[in-house]
Amino acid sequence: MHYYGTSGTNEKGHLTIGGVDTIELAKEYGTPLYIYDIALIRERAKGFKETFEKLGVTSQVAYASKAFSSIAMIQVIEEEGLSLDVVSGGELYTAIQAGFDPERIHFHGNNKSKEEINMALDYGIGCFVVDNFHELEILSEACRSKNIPASILLRVTPGIEAHTHDYILTGQEDSKFGFDLQNGQAEEALKLALAKNELKVLGLHCHIGSQIFETTGFKKAAEKMIEKLAVWKQNYDFTSQVLNLGGGFGIRYTKEDTPIAPSEYVKDIISEVKTLMKNASLSMPEIWIEPGRSLVGDAGTTLYTVGSSKVVPDIRKYLAVDGGMSDNIRPALYDARYEAAIANRPEADCEETVAVAGKCCESGDMLIWDLPIAKAQPGDVLAVFCTGAYGYAMANNYNRITRPAVVFVENGAAALVIKRESYEDLVRHDLPLYAHK
């Protein structure tokens, strides 16, 4: 059994996280339940920041809040002194409600609405990552009408195919995101932006994809951007103060995954950027990165209660739990793989291989297809590991299943940070067509 972060077992043989007995948490808050190991998130955050400090490179490490956004989560990020990447009015609103310093908020998105842009300008956010020509126009109009300047990065697609699932690739030419770097779009965007007094172009941004294990793609992307920066310095006297290399650092979900340490990604990429900048006779810019998964992914564990089971002779045994694609859609969406153990006896020997099914009315509602596990009984608590990124964040109400509660654990204490949805919550926005008979 692989223990993440502060997890371990106690004298009862139960799985503990942050010094808290997970079985007690399941009793108190019910299941499905998301548990976050906050010490591990802090360690990862410090790891990224300290690596840049040691390298003597000015940086901003912006947490990609799409991975998991909640008021409490953003407060932890604020405490750790990171910056924040938001991609919608909703994520921005959450950050502001959490008291996050707007100056350190970077606003992403390939179709920001005028309302979202106005809201961000009114809050005084630090930077817009401009994705397309339409946004360039509506942002500059909004700035002029409010008489507020905006700092921007131009998001570019460098034409890099990173090795990951097709749905989470973003740096390739055929992508909905960003200005194409190779076909002249990015240069056109730069010229337009430089001509607008209300916009201050800080530099370039790219994000090549997610759950990436090698640094080659990041380095190639940096190379392509720096090649252009050298030309643009000559042609427009443009100096990129910032180079944002996005997020995407891969993590361990199962024993097949062998990521390098976050600090190693950074060291390797930065060393290449330094060389490339030097060779291009450009001064080193500030480096911004946007990790999401690598900050919170392995800090999250989901607890479920085991219910029914079904044996399909000579094929497999299904073991059903009380959640599924409603709280973790990643297996259905990306064939994502997870490991799990029975939280009330994580050290018990594996006796069989089961397929862990959810409770949604959908054959594809599976969490794990082939889990080696001790014989589980109804009422056992199953802990699925490494669910901290894009788990709760992509939870939904399919089949009108309520979204789980979220608990933070640290130093032996637990805090409920998102309440479990109630049935009343589910019908809160429903309006009857007829009066109740």
Ligand SMILES: Cc1ncc(COP(=O)(O)O)c(C=O)c1O
């Ligand atoms: C622009 C951008 N930045 C950062 C991230 C965070 O990626 P990850 O969670 O893989 O670190 C994403 C998501 O893939 C993204 O689209």
Ligand SMILES: N[C@@H](CCCC[NH3+])C(=O)O
């Ligand atoms: N949601 C995806 C990653 C894409 C993130 C945003 N660009 C996942 O679960 O892996």
